[in-house]
Amino acid sequence: xxxxKTGMGRRSFIxxxxxxxxxLIIGFxxxxxxxxxxxxxxxxxxxxxxxxxxxxGYLKIGDNGVVTIYSPNPExxxxxxxxxxxxxxxxxxxxxxxxxxEQAPLNTDVFTRQLAxxxxxxxxxxxxxxxxxxxxxxxLLTAAASEWDVSVSELSVENGIISHTDxxxxxxxxxxxxxxxxxxxxxxxxxKDNSDFKIIGTSRKNVDAKGxxxxxxxxxxxxxxxxxxxAMIVQPPAFGMEFKSMDAxxxxxxxxxxxxxxxxxxxxxxxREWSDVAAFSKLVVVVxxxxxxVMQAKKALKVEWDLNPKLTKxxxxxxxxxxxxxxxxxxxxxIHYSLMAQLGSDNSETVRKxxxxxxxxxxxxxxxxxxxxxxxxxxNCMEPMNFFANVTxxxxxxxxxxxxxxYAEKSVxxxxxxxxxxxxxxxxRMGGGFGRRLYGNFLVEAAVISQKMGVPIKLVYTREDDMTxxxxxxxxxxxxxxxxxxxxxxxxxHVNAGGMTESPLFADRFPAGAVDNYLAESWTIESNIxxxxxxxxxxxxxxGAEQSFLDELAEEMGQDPIQFRLDMLKRAQNDPVGENNDxxxxxxxxxxxxxxxxxxxxNGSSTSSRGVAAYYCHNSYVxxxxxxxxxxNEPVIDKVTCAVDCGIVVNPDAAKNMVEGGTIDGIGxxxxxELTFKDGxxxxxxxxxxxxxxxxxxxxxxxxxxxxxxxxxTGLGEPPSPPVQGALANxxxxxxxxxxxxxxxxxxxxxxxxxxxx
Amino acid sequence: MAxxxxxxxxxxxxxxxxxDTPLLWxxxxxxxxxxxxxxxxIAQCGACTVHFNGSAVRSCQVPISAVKDNEITTIxxxxxxxxxxxxxAWLEHDVPQCGYCQAGQIxxxxxxxxxxxxxxxxxxxxxxxxxxxxxxxxxRIKAAIKTASNSQIV
Numbered sequence: 031x032x033x034x035k036t037g038m039g040r041r042s043f044i045x046x047x048x049x050x051x052x053x054l055i056i057g058f059x060x061x062x063x064x065x066x067x068x069x070x071x072x073x074x075x076x077x078x079x080x081x082x083x084x085x086x087g088y089l090k091i092g093d094n095g096v097v098t099i100y101s102p103n104p105e106x107x108x109x110x111x112x113x114x115x116x117x118x119x120x121x122x123x124x125x126x127x128x129x130x131x132e133q134a135p136l137n138t139d140v141f142t143r144q145l146a147x148x149x150x151x152x153x154x155x156x157x158x159x160x161x162x163x164x165x166x167x168x169x170l171l172t173a174a175a176s177e178w179d180v181s182v183s184e185l186s187v188e189n190g191i192i193s194h195t196d197x198x199x200x201x202x203x204x205x206x207x208x209x210x211x212x213x214x215x216x217x218x219x220x221x222k223d224n225s226d227f228k229i230i231g232t233s234r235k236n237v238d239a240k241g242x243x244x245x246x247x248x249x250x251x252x253x254x255x256x257x258x259x260x261a262m263i264v265q266p267p268a269f270g271m272e273f274k275s276m277d278a279x280x281x282x283x284x285x286x287x288x289x290x291x292x293x294x295x296x297x298x299x300x301x302r303e304w305s306d307v308a309a310f311s312k313l314v315v316v317v318x319x320x321x322x323x324v325m326q327a328k329k330a331l332k333v334e335w336d337l338n339p340k341l342t343k344x345x346x347x348x349x350x351x352x353x354x355x356x357x358x359x360x361x362x363x364x365i366h367y368s369l370m371a372q373l374g375s376d377n378s379e380t381v382r383k384x385x386x387x388x389x390x391x392x393x394x395x396x397x398x399x400x401x402x403x404x405x406x407x408x409x410n411c412m413e414p415m416n417f418f419a420n421v422t423x424x425x426x427x428x429x430x431x432x433x434x435x436x437y438a439e440k441s442v443x444x445x446x447x448x449x450x451x452x453x454x455x456x457x458x459r460m461g462g463g464f465g466r467r468l469y470g471n472f473l474v475e476a477a478v479i480s481q482k483m484g485v486p487i488k489l490v491y492t493r494e495d496d497m498t499x500x501x502x503x504x505x506x507x508x509x510x511x512x513x514x515x516x517x518x519x520x521x522x523x524h525v526n527a528g529g530m531t532e533s534p535l536f537a538d539r540f541p542a543g544a545v546d547n548y549l550a551e552s553w554t555i556e557s558n559i560x561x562x563x564x565x566x567x568x569x570x571x572x573x574g575a576e577q578s579f580l581d582e583l584a585e586e587m588g589q590d591p592i593q594f595r596l597d598m599l600k601r602a603q604n605d606p607v608g609e610n611n612d613x614x615x616x617x618x619x620x621x622x623x624x625x626x627x628x629x630x631x632x633n634g635s636s637t638s639s640r641g642v643a644a645y646y647c648h649n650s651y652v653x654x655x656x657x658x659x660x661x662x663n664e665p666v667i668d669k670v671t672c673a674v675d676c677g678i679v680v681n682p683d684a685a686k687n688m689v690e691g692g693t694i695d696g697i698g699x700x701x702x703x704e705l706t707f708k709d710g711x712x713x714x715x716x717x718x719x720x721x722x723x724x725x726x727x728x729x730x731x732x733x734x735x736x737x738x739x740x741x742x743x744t745g746l747g748e749p750p751s752p753p754v755q756g757a758l759a760n761x762x763x764x765x766x767x768x769x770x771x772x773x774x775x776x777x778x779x780x781x782x783x784x785x786x787x788x
Numbered sequence: 789m790a791x792x793x794x795x796x797x798x799x800x801x802x803x804x805x806x807x808d809t810p811l812l813w814x815x816x817x818x819x820x821x822x823x824x825x826x827x828x829x830i831a832q833c834g835a836c837t838v839h840f841n842g843s844a845v846r847s848c849q850v851p852i853s854a855v856k857d858n859e860i861t862t863i864x865x866x867x868x869x870x871x872x873x874x875x876x877a878w879l880e881h882d883v884p885q886c887g888y889c890q891a892g893q894i895x896x897x898x899x900x901x902x903x904x905x906x907x908x909x910x911x912x913x914x915x916x917x918x919x920x921x922x923x924x925x926x927x928r929i930k931a932a933i934k935t936a937s938n939s940q941i942v
Contacts, residue, residue, distance in 0.1 A: 107886030107923050229881045235882050242887035244870040245823015245863030252822040260817075285789060321808065321826075322813040412827050412835060412888040412922045419832060461888025462922050467789065493828045547831070683882055687928065691885050694924030717832035717920065725916040728926035730909070 032163055032221045032255060038406035083211040084598035087140030088118055088162035094203030095190050097124045100134035104146040104433050106463030110745040112237045115154050115680045120229040121163030125189035131237040136435035136455040137248035146433040147468055149648035149745020153679060156742055164219040173209035191205045224740050227542045233683035250430030250458040253418040258486045259288055261479045262324045264314035264331060265499050266484035268710030270341045271359045271556040273312045275333040276766035286323035290316050293478050295471055301443055305437040308471035309499045309560040309700040309718045317478055341558045360710035361559055365528060369555055370507035374528040382537040385547035389520030394513035398586055399436030402575035404703035404773035407503035407564055413461020414496040419476035420486035425452045426477055440475050465563035469501040494715040502705060504529045509580040518587050521547060528553035531561050543600040543611035543618035566748035569647040574700055577756025582769060591642055592626050613646045617675050620737055621653035628735050629655040638668050639715055641760025645753035649744035651675040656757040667729040677741035685746055692750030698723025700755035701776045794855045796920035797865025806851035812836045814852050823863035823891045834919030838862045844899035863891035868923040874898045878933060885923035893919050899934050906937050
């Protein structure tokens with residue numbers, strides 16, 4: 031048992047907190063009356079209590095023992111809406127069957143870090159959520175002890191029943207909840223030992239599963255109010271362009287169209303939050319009665335756009351400095367690749383240097399140098415960006431899919447001039463996030479539109495708006511160099527990495543710490559294209575590049591790729607180079623050993639082309655071995671074996687689902703996806719031109735093995751997707767005999783048309 | 789605008805909309821049947837899949853004027869309480885992540901099993917290839933379809 035002071039989350043334990051007023055629960059709410067029984071899928075009605083008692087901001091208990099747990103963080107498909115309440119329920123000692131989960135609204139008085147990003151929800155919620163459950167449990171026990179006039183230490187709790195064995199008395203949480211809610215919040219509570227967990231470590235079904243498979247309105251795009259209008263945007267056709275003028279006469283006359291106007295989401299004098307990123311700030315807005323009518327009016331609008339000289343001038347200067355022919359100052363993918371290859375390393379900054387890499391390279395018997403690159407990517411959440419807003423003179427009600435509600439609230443405060451306490455943000459379940467919904471420009475747009483119209487509106491992006499108005503995964507470029515001495519020993523390692531508009535480098539991660547002479551350099555190149563976090567930011571490219579290079583290096587050195595990595599990790603563990611190595615070499619080696627053994631790497635029985643990779647990011651370690659064949663020149667992936675170290679696995683089957691999905695996502699983007707630009711225009715704007723992985727291309731089998739080490743849990747939303755890109759590249763090399771240095775891989779190996787087959 | 793009488797999930801509905809309006813938007817905006825999802829609007833993602841006389845179609849491509857007296861079934865009409873064997877298999881395998889595409893996946897899968905109660909892996913992949921899952925739950929979807937197929941009561 032570990033004791034924790036509840037003081038750190040004091041605000042969270044203010045009793046009888048009113049969660050954002052009366053309109054707390056959003057979307058479909060029948061889970062409040064019914065839920066599928068765990069076994070047999072049989073319906074079991076959960077009786078609603080007559081009265082609820084707030085124990086703290088995280089939970090309330092009904093007079094019949096039913097417990098409502100508020101899931102604090104945004105749900106984007108990572109399943110925190112199930113796994114976070116599991117942590118509360120564990121320490122409360124309630125029967126999971128008697129738990130109702132509800133999405134909490136943004137409430138900074140009660141919750142800390144209501145954000146979906148960085149795979150941090152479980153890691154950072156691990157203590158506060160358990161503490162919330164343990165605190166309520168202690169209050170229930172205190173009340174029961176007082177009722178029976180016995181000591182708390184004589185009581186035991188199981189499945190929501192408090193028992194006093196000596197007197198053979200017992201009562202349910204519901205019977206004592208009213209008294210417990212009056213008990214003073216304890217200063218200190220005890221948390222369970224891992225060995226006492228009854229819910230953590232057991233598979234619990236997704237609490238929204240029934241709603242999802244029956245089509246209930248769970249998502250922002252499903253929000254409806256009787257007095258609501260539909261709003262859509264029209265944006266410049268190219269990065270580097272801006273609004274000039276429009277003729278909206280015809281559009282305004284169309285059936286169901288209420289108004290057409292322009293907005294400036296982020297005026298120049300507005301102080302922006304980090305999350306205030308938008309492809310275009312000045313937009314044309316069409317408001318009408320129905321989605322289809324507004325879509326038609328968009329097409330009827332005549333808008334003139336101008337080059338934005340401030341933006342295009344920057345690009346012209348950049349191109350000139352690279353010796354490229356002067357263009358119109360609009361973005362082009364072929365120029366991006368040239369700029370990154372030719373100009374990037376000229377502006378490198380040294381981020382880390384160990385030993386004397388320059389000397390090691392000049393003394394090397396052999397230097398191996400390889401460069402890797404990747405395109406911009408669009409997030410392509412299946413649910414396009416949208417938000418409901420109802421802004422009146424002094425209040426804003428905002429409802430929809432947002433990964434960063436706390437920052438969005440600040441943005442609305444600054445943009446609309448409303449007080450923070452009068453801005454109510456509620457989160458719907460999200461049809462994917464992948465980082466796109468960290469940037470709440472669509473929420474601010476919705477708020478600005480509603481304020482201007484003076485009525486509730488739902489802003490909806492079309493797929494084309496969504497794909498061409500993104501906050502994209504940057505284009506990256508990295509060059510690796512390795513110095514080998516006459517005995518084929520690795521004597522120096524050099525990584526030079528950059529991108530438009532950020533560098534993917536993690537200078538203190540493997541192989542830093544494993545090589546005596548090490549140099550890590552970083553650079554960036556400006557662009558008008560809006561970029562931001564995309565599932566496993568930076569790792570989503572550099573993992574694949576690094577793991578491909580290590581594979582090629584091992585081959586050049588005549589070593590087995592797994593043993594080569596293990597030997598380096600042993601060095602990093604036993605005699606690390608440098609001070610700030612940001613990984614645990616033993617855990618890193620651990621996943622590699624497990625994946626090696628589970629996939630039978632050393633027994634040579636596989637007839638497929640195999641590739642291996644291992645990587646650390648977002649506090650978790652993942653190693654993967656991918657088995658594939660080329661059939662009629664098409665990659666067919668038979669199996670991916672995954673070994674994952676994320677500490678304690680809270681919800682094993684759901685965690686397995688995350689690893690499977692992350693693996694497929696990583697393969698899909700590395701193999702097929704790219705967003706390219708010509709004269710500032712994205713060349714893909716829907717799924718007929720932008721290729722995403724589909725059923726036929728998914729691995730036939732994914733084996734997942736978790737390391738059991740009892741360490742505090744770390745994230746899983748991001749770590750499985752980066753390394754598999756390296757495993758795929760290395761398997762493709764085995765299958766084709768060709769090393770691939772550019773993402774997406776598929777056009778590099780295929781001579782066929784790149785037309786999408788559906 | 790024109791008047792239409794259509795039958796959705798066995799229920800007669802009277803509508804007054806533009807004849808070109810896709811069934812998808814009639815379902816979502818006019819009938820508040822929002823289980824059918826918008827994903828692309830060009831029949832590339834499958835999120836809007838419904839049954840048209842029992843066959844899977846992309847409702848974004850069916851103008852309301854084409855519905856006439858054909859039977860339309862949406863995810864809301866597939867079963868009373870989510871107890872269709874395919875839905876039950878989805879629960880058993882805990883398939884969804886974000887869940888947005890899953891109604892479309894289920895409608896595609898139920899139509900598949902109706903025509904072919906014991907599909908091979910390849911047949912499943914071929915039919916389901918038009919339904920994108922951005923979260924990558926493809927392996928679970930296939931497993932759930934096989935479970936439903938084996939349940940023999942589709």
